Amino acid sequence: EVKLEESGGGLVQPGMSVKLSCTTSGFTFSDYWMEWVRQAPGKGLEWVAEIRNKANNYATYYGKSVKGRFTISRDDSKSIVYLQMNSIRSEDTGIYYCTRRGAAMDYWGQGVMVTVSS
Amino acid sequence: DIVLTQSPATLSVTPGESVSLSCRASQGISTSIHWYQQKSNESPRLLIKYASQSISGIPSRFSGSGSGTDFTLSINRVESEDFSVYYCQQSYSLPLTFGSGTKLEIK
Numbered sequence: 128e129v130k131l132e133e134s135g136g137g138l139v140q141p142g143m144s145v146k147l148s149c150t151t152s153g154f155t156f157s158d159y160w161m162e163w164v165r166q167a168p169g170k171g172l173e174w175v176a177e178i179r180n181k182a183n184n185y186a187t188y189y190g191k192s193v194k195g196r197f198t199i200s201r202d203d204s205k206s207i208v209y210l211q212m213n214s215i216r217s218e219d220t221g222i223y224y225c226t227r228r229g230a231a232m233d234y235w236g237q238g239v240m241v242t243v244s245s
Numbered sequence: 246d247i248v249l250t251q252s253p254a255t256l257s258v259t260p261g262e263s264v265s266l267s268c269r270a271s272q273g274i275s276t277s278i279h280w281y282q283q284k285s286n287e288s289p290r291l292l293i294k295y296a297s298q299s300i301s302g303i304p305s306r307f308s309g310s311g312s313g314t315d316f317t318l319s320i321n322r323v324e325s326e327d328f329s330v331y332y333c334q335q336s337y338s339l340p341l342t343f344g345s346g347t348k349l350e351i352k
Contacts, residue, residue: 162341164289171332171343171344171345171346172281172283172289172332172334172343172346173343174340174341174342174343177339177341188339188340190340191340224288224289230279230294230295230298231279231291231294231295231334231336232279232281232289232291232334233291233294233300235288235289235290236288237288238288
């Protein structure tokens with residue numbers, strides 16, 4: 128059974144940093160591209176970042192609103208994908224989902240809440 | 246960036262009716278569109294990939310069509326469990342983008 132489980136969220140002060148983790152199981156993690164998608168309270172879905180697999184040189188890509196502040200990374204030996212969030216802003220508040228990108232985003236975690244507030 | 250425009254924003258229907266949800270892309274994207282369902286307080290779930298390809302475990306009443314710029318998600322005979330928000334998403338080019346969603350509600 129494919130599972131994705133996010134962790135690391137919580138209350139964060141503006142300007143500070145937080146690192147999210149997504150622990151996966153049930154599939155060959157190293158084969159897949161992985162994504163982070165977020166959802167502000169009461170709003171729609173926004174793509175945040177992508178990391179490709181070794182065959183694609185672990186290339187990374189980011190949405191405009193987070194580029195230069197967030198870093199996506201992965202540890203294929205542990206089947207974990209990370210999202211390092213720096214210089215965090217109030218508009219980064221929301222649920223962060225980790226997803227597996229097969230042909231589409233075919234599996235999603237339950238999400239982790241990040242609240243940015245002083 | 247490719248903008249996806251979903252319409253209508255809200256659709257009020259009676260269970261048993263059949264419905265069509267629209268997603269229009271700002272430029273041609275072949276069939277690189279995917280549809281997701283998000284129920285309240287749940288994670289999104291993939292319903293249809295590449296415009297019309299079915300997903301294992303998804304009821305057959307859900308189907309997709311379209312290519313280029315105009316796409317449709319159809320639900321044949323809506324059931325009570327289908328009342329939720331539906332999003333389209335394109336994978337034609339980065340940045341990946343989502344439509345703003347269509348909320349399917351009970352009339």
